[in-house]
Amino acid sequence: MIIYKAKYFLRETANNLWQYKTRHFFSLTIICLSFLIVGLFLAISNNLRDRADDLSKNLVIVFYLQKSLPAAEQDLIEQQVRHSPLVADVRVISPAEASEKLLQDFPGLKDILMNLQTNPFPASIEATLKDPRTPYDQTLRFITEMKKNAGVEDVQFNRDWADKIQSLSRLAQAVGFFLGGILILASFIIISNVIKLNVFARKSEIEILRLVGGTNTFIRIPFLLEGISLGMAGSLLSLFLLLIITKIFPVYLGTSLGALQELISFRYLSFSQVISMVAGGGFVGFLGSLSSLSRFLRI
């Protein structure tokens, strides 16, 4: 009996959605765009967070050495770095290696480098920290200690970057939730209005259902299902569009930036985010139609 009813309700819902397709199509578009914006910001935030996580997974301090530093002094600095209890691994990068690496990453820069005649890169020492959770002030003390060396020209610590990107990720998320909140509220209002129109359009039909002995639930369920379908379809559609965007965006960037595309591998939403987007769509639809029914389809 439950299956027969389910069949009936689904058929009824499909019929009704089809009957007012223009109305439903427009509302679907707006709902889809709203969810797309939420999804976009979520994706951006995800990617930034990934980047930050990558960076902080192996924290690296790079000491740039003075140009034409005598080999003996360079060895001395290297020894000093190696002996620090914070450091796990040390790698010395010669000017030649540095320029090679750059050429690998950005082949387009080859001509410029060739024209320079001399190698613009200083030698550097890359120190990987033992523990990514090393307290910041400890690292900082180590860096200031090292800076006292005359041979050390400059120091770069990617923890700063990680922090900056991390906070950007949080910003993107906050903006996403704020905009998303407003847009989803709009979706709610749209769905609630569409259901209201549907209720009015089917007044006589509702009347007949009541006269032949339909319960309130029986009469309401198709309307609720309509709202839920609209919300879910909207969010599903937006996820699909987002998928296309995340696939196309890096390709587009790739053609305009050459080798840089390696740096921008755009990741899609996580599984749980996808699920919550779809469920959220359904929930917004459910609430939208429920609010309409409680106002316009009282017993």
Add this chain to the structure above:
Amino acid sequence: MIELYHVWKQYQKPGWALSDVTITVKKGEFCFITGPSGSGKSTLLKTMYREVVPTEGQIIIGGKNILKIPDHKIYLLRRNMGIVYQDFRLLFHRRVFDNVAVALQVIGAPMKDMKRKVFIALRMVNLHHRIWDYPSHLSYGEQQRLAIARAVVNNPRILLADEPTGNLDPKLAVEIIGLFKEINKQGTTVIICTHDKELIRQFGDRILFLHEGKLLRKDAA
């Protein structure tokens, strides 16, 4: 058993659509309500399934005061009734089949059962060949027969019919009332509003005559 006690109905002041109507229709009875246009026949029928709530009076059906049933329980009353409306009230964007099936769908009847019952009901009114058509393609008389099929499809205990033969030719009218008579023989209480004196003469066990909302004649069978 359907009992009406001192039922009054006023739609607008002045004038009463029903004034002080007291009737009792016993279980299994077959009864006509007649009277001139505007005399309150439809109103009287509508009070019995509570589409119209009387201004005064009490209505008791099957021992229950139907005016005391809460709105969300009224479906229980209506599920026991088959009703043919004067204005048919068909679902015009549903097929003939669905129009009859809806009476079974609301009670959650299984699909297999439903198909069989719908077909039988449509054959009774000789409309089974139009089962997949839309009501808007049917003539008035055919629409009326469709409304009748919907009313009888789930063997109601009470059958209320408002001018069920208004658009039918005399031969078909006799057939339809004959059908109601058959249903009545199986224990269903039948109340029919009609203008048709010929039908009343032919089938009338009991006739209630309304005039300006008042009951004029109460002759039991």
